[in-house]
Amino acid sequence: MADGPAAGRAARPGAGLRVGLFVTCVNDTLYPGTGRAVVTLLERLGVAVDFPMEQSCCGQPQFNTGYRRAAEPLVRRHARAFAEYDYVVTPSGSCAAMIRDNHPGIVPDSAPVAERTYELTEFLVDVLGVTDVGAYYPHTVTYHPTCHGLRALRLGDRPRRLLAAVRGLTLVELPGAEECCGFGGTFAVKNAAVSAAMGADKAAAVMGTGAEAVCTVDNSCLMHIGGTLSRLGSPVRPVHLAEILAATAATGAAAEGSSG
Amino acid sequence: MSGTFLGMPAFPRAAAESTGDARLRANLRHATRTIRDKRARAVAELPDWQRLRAAGAAVKDRTLRHLDHYLEQLERAVTEAGGTVHWAADAAEANRIVTGLVLATGEREAVKVKSMATQETGLNAALEKAGIRAYETDLAELIVQLGDDLPSHILVPAIHRNRGEIRDIFRERMGQWGRPAPDGLTDRPAELAEAARLHLREKFLRARVAISGANFMVAETGTLVVVESEGNGRMCLTLPETLISVVGIEKVVPTWQDLEIFLQLLPRSSTAERMNPYTSMWTGTTDGDGPRDFHLVLLDNGRTDALADAVGRQALRCIRCSACLNVCPVYERAGGHAYGSAYPGPIGAILTPQLRGVTSPLDASLPYASSLCGACYDVCPVAINIPEVLVHLRERVVEGGEVTVRGTRTRIRPARGHAAERAAMRAAGWAFGHPRLLRAGQRLAGRARRLQPRRLPLPGPGRAWSATRDLPPLPAEPFRDWWQRTRGDRQAPEGRADRADRAGPEEERERGESP
Numbered sequence: 001m002a003d004g005p006a007a008g009r010a011a012r013p014g015a016g017l018r019v020g021l022f023v024t025c026v027n028d029t030l031y032p033g034t035g036r037a038v039v040t041l042l043e044r045l046g047v048a049v050d051f052p053m054e055q056s057c058c059g060q061p062q063f064n065t066g067y068r069r070a071a072e073p074l075v076r077r078h079a080r081a082f083a084e085y086d087y088v089v090t091p092s093g094s095c096a097a098m099i100r101d102n103h104p105g106i107v108p109d110s111a112p113v114a115e116r117t118y119e120l121t122e123f124l125v126d127v128l129g130v131t132d133v134g135a136y137y138p139h140t141v142t143y144h145p146t147c148h149g150l151r152a153l154r155l156g157d158r159p160r161r162l163l164a165a166v167r168g169l170t171l172v173e174l175p176g177a178e179e180c181c182g183f184g185g186t187f188a189v190k191n192a193a194v195s196a197a198m199g200a201d202k203a204a205a206v207m208g209t210g211a212e213a214v215c216t217v218d219n220s221c222l223m224h225i226g227g228t229l230s231r232l233g234s235p236v237r238p239v240h241l242a243e244i245l246a247a248t249a250a251t252g253a254a255a256e257g258s259s260g
Numbered sequence: 261m262s263g264t265f266l267g268m269p270a271f272p273r274a275a276a277e278s279t280g281d282a283r284l285r286a287n288l289r290h291a292t293r294t295i296r297d298k299r300a301r302a303v304a305e306l307p308d309w310q311r312l313r314a315a316g317a318a319v320k321d322r323t324l325r326h327l328d329h330y331l332e333q334l335e336r337a338v339t340e341a342g343g344t345v346h347w348a349a350d351a352a353e354a355n356r357i358v359t360g361l362v363l364a365t366g367e368r369e370a371v372k373v374k375s376m377a378t379q380e381t382g383l384n385a386a387l388e389k390a391g392i393r394a395y396e397t398d399l400a401e402l403i404v405q406l407g408d409d410l411p412s413h414i415l416v417p418a419i420h421r422n423r424g425e426i427r428d429i430f431r432e433r434m435g436q437w438g439r440p441a442p443d444g445l446t447d448r449p450a451e452l453a454e455a456a457r458l459h460l461r462e463k464f465l466r467a468r469v470a471i472s473g474a475n476f477m478v479a480e481t482g483t484l485v486v487v488e489s490e491g492n493g494r495m496c497l498t499l500p501e502t503l504i505s506v507v508g509i510e511k512v513v514p515t516w517q518d519l520e521i522f523l524q525l526l527p528r529s530s531t532a533e534r535m536n537p538y539t540s541m542w543t544g545t546t547d548g549d550g551p552r553d554f555h556l557v558l559l560d561n562g563r564t565d566a567l568a569d570a571v572g573r574q575a576l577r578c579i580r581c582s583a584c585l586n587v588c589p590v591y592e593r594a595g596g597h598a599y600g601s602a603y604p605g606p607i608g609a610i611l612t613p614q615l616r617g618v619t620s621p622l623d624a625s626l627p628y629a630s631s632l633c634g635a636c637y638d639v640c641p642v643a644i645n646i647p648e649v650l651v652h653l654r655e656r657v658v659e660g661g662e663v664t665v666r667g668t669r670t671r672i673r674p675a676r677g678h679a680a681e682r683a684a685m686r687a688a689g690w691a692f693g694h695p696r697l698l699r700a701g702q703r704l705a706g707r708a709r710r711l712q713p714r715r716l717p718l719p720g721p722g723r724a725w726s727a728t729r730d731l732p733p734l735p736a737e738p739f740r741d742w743w744q745r746t747r748g749d750r751q752a753p754e755g756r757a758d759r760a761d762r763a764g765p766e767e768e769r770e771r772g773e774s775p
Contacts, residue, residue, distance in 0.1 A: 023739050023740075025692060025698075027739060028702070028738050028739040028740055029702050029705075029735075029738055029739075030732050030734065030735065031732070031735070032735050032737060032738055032739035032742055033735070035739035035742070035743075036739070036742060039743075039747075051739075051740070051743045051747070053695065053740060053743075053744070054695055055695070056692035056693065056695050056698060057688075057692040059689075059692075061685070061688070062685050062688070062689055063651065064632060064651055064654070065654060065658070065681070065685065066627075066651065066653075066654030066655040066656075066657055066658040066659065067655075067658060067659070067682070067685040067686075067689075068655050068659070069659065070685045070686055070688075070689040071689070073689065073693050074689060074692055074693065077692075077693060147631070147632070147633040147634055147635075148634075150634075151633070151634035151635065151637070151638055152634060178635075179589055179633075179635075180589045180631050180633035180635070182589065182631060183631065184630070184631025184632055184633070185631075185632070186628075186681075187628065187630065187631045187632070188724075188725060188729075189722075189724035189725055190272060190628050190724075191271070191272050191275060191590070191628065191629065192272075192276075192724035192725070192727065192728070193272070193275060193276035193279045193280070194272075194275050194276075194279055194590050194593050194594050195631070196727070196728035196729070197279045197285075197593045198589050198590075198593060198631070199728065199729065200728070223731075223732055224729060226730075226732065227725075227729030227730045227731060227732070228728065228729050230729075230730040231728060231729055231730050
């Protein structure tokens, strides 16, 4: 159970890059542990990660609900906040998709920042070129590929490759993995019955795997899946992928689920 | 559109009810998943699927861009081949034309080929009012008609029914419409099909008028195309003396060669077949062969208005394959009736609000009948970006704006019932525009987190969440406070905007008291 080669020793593929962390409003407010995990992980890989304090929200809830105009100032603020980084990294598939797919259409000047924006697993695999990040997580985990990760960003097997390289981790397949969990932002309350039915089916699939933890690249989906699991009395923990990748033998105990 | 769906509640209410119907859920789950998997296999067989898909989208887009030209070309070709073309601006006009044509033959009944356009116009009800009985001959449409029901799927209108229910409908209702079901009918598919065959055969042999739609119309020759699986279409298109086809104006393609693309895309996407069993094509009339009278009713009914919308017009590419319904997790749970339209599922959620507008509570709720999961866009054989159009229509619902109604640019007001949401979105936008304020709120929440109910019913819209889901525990410290506390003294890059938000005196004080 030795730490991987990337763990703070020889491999520091991120050295010299100016990386701005877009933590997202959901993570900032509800899941700071995910943000801390991204910082821990990126710093371990030699990345000088910065957190511009004027960042707030990418405007996804507003835009997806039809309030493009309310999203506009947020898009402008976001582009300003991240204007001077080589890369913007975010631990959210749906926020990355919102920025890349929609920001330039809302505020054309935001295109350069949008183009430099990467979801965490894209940044690790495509930019840093690593799949073994030196993590240790001795648990059985199932992976739910979120809709934006799967169909908007086309993350493909990047998250799985990262998970496969985690020491101690047993990855179990989630039946019906590609099906939406039913969160969908404001859909979760506007169409609560359908959302809950989808969530219940997803939770049942998760529980059926026998995994200790369910992991995604998006805490908003995890909030829905985890909230449903919790209501059903299931002990399965929702964990953001970043927290698994940040965990090492030394910090293993600190990475017990997506929380503060 | 169809009068039969009038007065239905908004999608969330209808869906809440149908989602709770265990038998419906089971029927739909079984049926959609079976077709879904078969489609995936059929599509995977073609190495050039993505290129076919792009070609299909391109041909449709180009045709739509020059729709006036191709429709006039089609009209000329149909007329030269002995057919008569009628133009219907809306559903009422289409129904009036068809009713008049049937009455003129002296007949009081007609057989029907499965047709979405006539479902859309509510033709059967209009004919009934004029004393004309229309017999549906597609098996699933027959089940719906006998059951005094509404279709719930584009391809499989009776998808919400299982074998046992179909047997009961046949036993109880067939006799009232013609030849009764055989004695001792069971729910074996072969027996059910045979009962329908016997019942329908009587209609085919007697009918002198047929009404159809069409999957494609070829402008260069005036040829109409119907693809089907059961052969009932072929019967209707060849046996009667008069054939009336009601077709949406977006169904035109320029040339026969274009069919090469669509006759590959459609069957694999809809029934997961390499090729559908029956492809019927006819061009006007031919002496001594098939109908002597052919009428084509070209239906607009909101299509030109949709065409005027740069984002929404891609919905007019639709070839009605229903692949998007079969992969949609919302459709699978809510069922087709909740969409209150002949067009259910993801395509219905973008087509209906464009054809009917977004003024009724039901139509305004349809763009929200989606989690934006994108599965529909992935399977669409003509690459309609359904999530994009959904979001576009949501904006129309909540913000109003310029739309085209019956050819005239009109400003519409935001739909009712969104005032509180609009205020909340603006407030959230304002808070997120002032990160210091946001931070104060986060801290306040953090301090009060022990009071936070994870399970108690939340007030207002929060109850919609808390009825089935717990809330995550609130953290002790938002991320930005942790960053400020552990790394806040770092030198920030130069020239960043809004420096006032970074490290005011308030933040300095806060750092002092953090653990």
